[in-house]
Amino acid sequence: MTGPLRIGNCSGFYGDRFSAMREMLDGGRLDVLTGDYLAELTMLILGRDRMKDPQLGYAKTFLRQARECLALAADQGVRIVVNAGGLNPAGLAVKLRELSGELGVAAEVAHVEGDDLAPRAAELGFGEPLTANAYLGAWGIARCLDAGADIVVTGRVTDASLVVGPAAAHFGWGRADHDRLAGAVAAGHVIECGTQATGGNFPFFTEITDLSRPGFPIAEVHQDGSSVITKHDGTGGAVTVDTVTAQLMYEITGARYAGPDVTTRLDTVELSQEGPDRVRITGVTGEAPPPRLKVSLNAVGGFRNEMTFVLTGLDIEAKAELARAQLEAGLRTRPAELTWTLARLDRADAGTEEEASAILRCVVRDSDPDVVGRAFSNAAVEMALASYPGFHLTSAPGSGSVYGVFTPGYVDAAEVPHRAVLADGSTVDIEPSGESRALEEVAEPRLPPPLPPGPTRDVPLGLIAAARSGDKGGDANIGVWVRTDDQWRWLAHELTVERLKRLLPEAAELTVRRTLLPNLRAVNFVVEGILGRGAAYQARFDPQAKGLGEWLRARHVPIPEELLP
Template sequence: MTPAPIRIGNASGFYGDRFSAVHEMLTGGPLDVLTGDYLAELTMLILGRDRMKDPNRGYAKTFLRQMEQNLALAKEKGVKIVANAGGLNPAGLADALRELAAKLGVDVAIAHVEGDDLIQRAEELGFGKTLTANAYLGAWGIAECLNAGADIVVTGRVTDASVIVGPAAAHFGWARDDYDALAGAVAAGHVIECGTQATGGNYAFFTEHEIGVPGFPIAEISADGSSVITKHPGTGGVVNAGTVTAQLLYEITGARYAGPDVTTRFDTLTLTEDGQDRVRISGVTGEPPPPTLKVCLNGLGGFRNETTFVLTGLDIEAKAALVKEQLEGALKARPPADVRWTLARTDRPDAETEQQASALLHVAVKDADPEVAGRAFSGAAIELALASYPGFHVTAPPAAASPYGVYRAAFVDAKEVPHVAVLPDGTRRDIAPAAETLPLSEVDESALPAPFTQAEVRRVPLGKVVGARSGDKGGNANVGVWARSDEAWRWLAHRLTVTEFKLLLPETADLEVRRHLLPNLRAVNFVVEGILGEGVASQARFDPQAKALGEWLRSREIDIPEALL
């Protein structure tokens, strides 16, 4: 007899997501497991700074407060909870949860997964000096904890999808080499781990739907790894093939999506509408994982500061040149190591409001010395107030310098990384690395669909016919672009080349850009190397996480066949 699907919900896509989501998910309808993703590259840096101040910290305190309000409810509903909120201190969070449960009088079994934190071995492993060093573990430690009777499992740095894959693997008793089933669960996990991005949040075609406040997503995962993505009835937002496609394309590279347990072939899955707010993911195939694990390294890069000058009315370029010359002259004795100017021409001629008549000149500085990036810069900027261009003012005065982080990725042999499940009774069980591995290789993407050609074209924004979602991976950005019809896909695959992409987004012109095809999703994915500098914490550009890069692309005008419009 085929076991019933396991119903896994998500209540957090990042550290700072909707606080009430845990309660909403527990009360909105039936669930077997509730998960939460609290970690990102930037979050690890924040937790690392917390740990510098107090070695007993380093976990997501929000999760503990959510459990204070909802632990008894989860126990009453029989819902198990799995979250990576342990951050840099999963053992500390597990202990804090036990204290909380005792105070509340709730009898729950609590376990945790550790081993990802490699900071004590950073030098030995060749990472150099770093604030955090965490390998991405997989799902099997979570599964071991659940099989031992845990009601709550907290982890450190596991892959985002692992908090979903672990419960599914435990529920169905999958083997380590059940690659297709595991890959199906990874695909489902990748869709729901970012919370409401799967239910209409950040969705390119949001104007076609009543989004409101989107409900959080649910994956109904079956024994073969296929799944249905949905949400609780009556909640806001929408689940359709578009919202699921957008999230599948989020922060990936090509067809092979590598993880510690399985490499998921995103070019094999099929999406099918399965009723209102229900999308089925099926046909996913998996391969053995690569022999190495990715390691997230965060360090302190120095100090940064910024201010934005408002330039109003006539002679915008001349005003910008004057203040730039004056400020750099004032800093000449000890210039910051890095100075970046950006002029945004938000002004318009003969404007009806002062704001519409104004442009914004932004300057950001970085230096190893907090004095140089702080008081010296701030003082020099403000001292120009009565000595520079007419109409001088700033959006906000510069303040003290703030530290910024630097992200690096490294890779280590999986055998070098401990993976330990600490069960509710304190028993420690080592989780072996994958016995079978397969180095990553590129998928042959040379086959293109027959081109869609039509003589009659109209110059309109690209977003009239395609959706996009973009995001960050360290210093790189990815932009997934998908079409909504076979005809539009045939046009997109031939028209939106790397050359065209660089023409549409001039900021990428001098960078390496790689394009990957995903015909089953009618999608192309672009990876832009180095556009985000040393990662989000380094604040290298106006949109430091590239969240709106895809929307900029959709706004650019291009000749599109009339038949597609």
């Protein structure tokens, strides 16, 4: 098979645009339609669903989308591959078979399982988490498709596996085809988050003519592993080298992008604009995967509550200090964790009351729901007539809510029973890769020659640099890239770990790692521990670090005048 395989995406997270599945099926030709519904936080949500009802644990949204679109997909011969099975892929497969019978649609439904390690968590040294799921690879998906499945649902596979599996099945790739597999991983990584590849959350968004409703992305994967990223004609958004770079830089840790089937060398990726809304990905090389699989561990950490005080006008610092002292004195039992954050959003001589106000947040956590419940929030309300002038809160008192804790784990691939459950009910065991390679840091590439000295201006970094940031457990990544070779010569020398820590004081005391990606004119930073114990822990007001890159772009640095627009 030498023609490209057109693989579309219709979901980047659990809660994405509901109509996207129909839009993708109506919009033009596809061979395969994928959907990514899982994230570290989603696994916690599904785990709590399963606690309430053991029959749940899958993404219910997908089942409703299938009700609308199953017949359309069958008529067009589009195969569907999604990770919407979550913690219960077998249960979702049963529901899909019932649905296809009810609708009178002939659809062979298969699923992939074995990732759920919760029953064996203690035995594997993971304690007793709410969820424990190993990241499986693409070969179970490929086996289901080889056996004729029209729909494949999985649990926790790597996001890119939704693309790699169909490509491997279509082209007949083998386990040792590391470069081809790595090329498909790159394509899968680009389209896995839906419209983030077509202009969504894009730093230079004002350059895109129509962002009212960006189209979802398509990867045209070729037999050699190269691909073209595109979208249906007539849809909003744009596919450019920059929008594709933005997604390539999302939630990565370094030059080696490890997976269960292949380790993709992100430092080999080459991008080129092939035409309007068409970006070609070439040159990607791969290596044998590491011997261990990553495991996503989610546990209930305890109970959390917060109250937010509004401080207006003069003496903001003194007002904040009074509020802190009064609330802490009024608590009968001090919570295990109590943290204060003052956000100085106020302006001098403001024209509106809101612009004259700062925000003071108090967040508490404890294993006892009563300690952080009404006893805490009522203590804040009781201050209303006895505290700083202009006292008011942003919410009424309330009870505490459960918060989650994410921990990454690792397990030998041989310990994980990767199984393809075919449409006829038979099972096929998928063996782990026969070849593995321990992960190691890539040698730092040679820096480009620095720019000659010249006049500079103190302006926002974002005038010439783009950025994309996101969460990786308790860590965050910030990918930064520029558009010209001269800008790259400046960025590679200027944006060091030390400079980043000065620009982002929240990272000053944390470990920060930097990776240069010259092919993309990019530098990636991993800020360790800035998100505490994961997104569900809500250590920061931006718990998934979505705005961290935009904060960096807004900071002022001395940029050579010759580089400025």
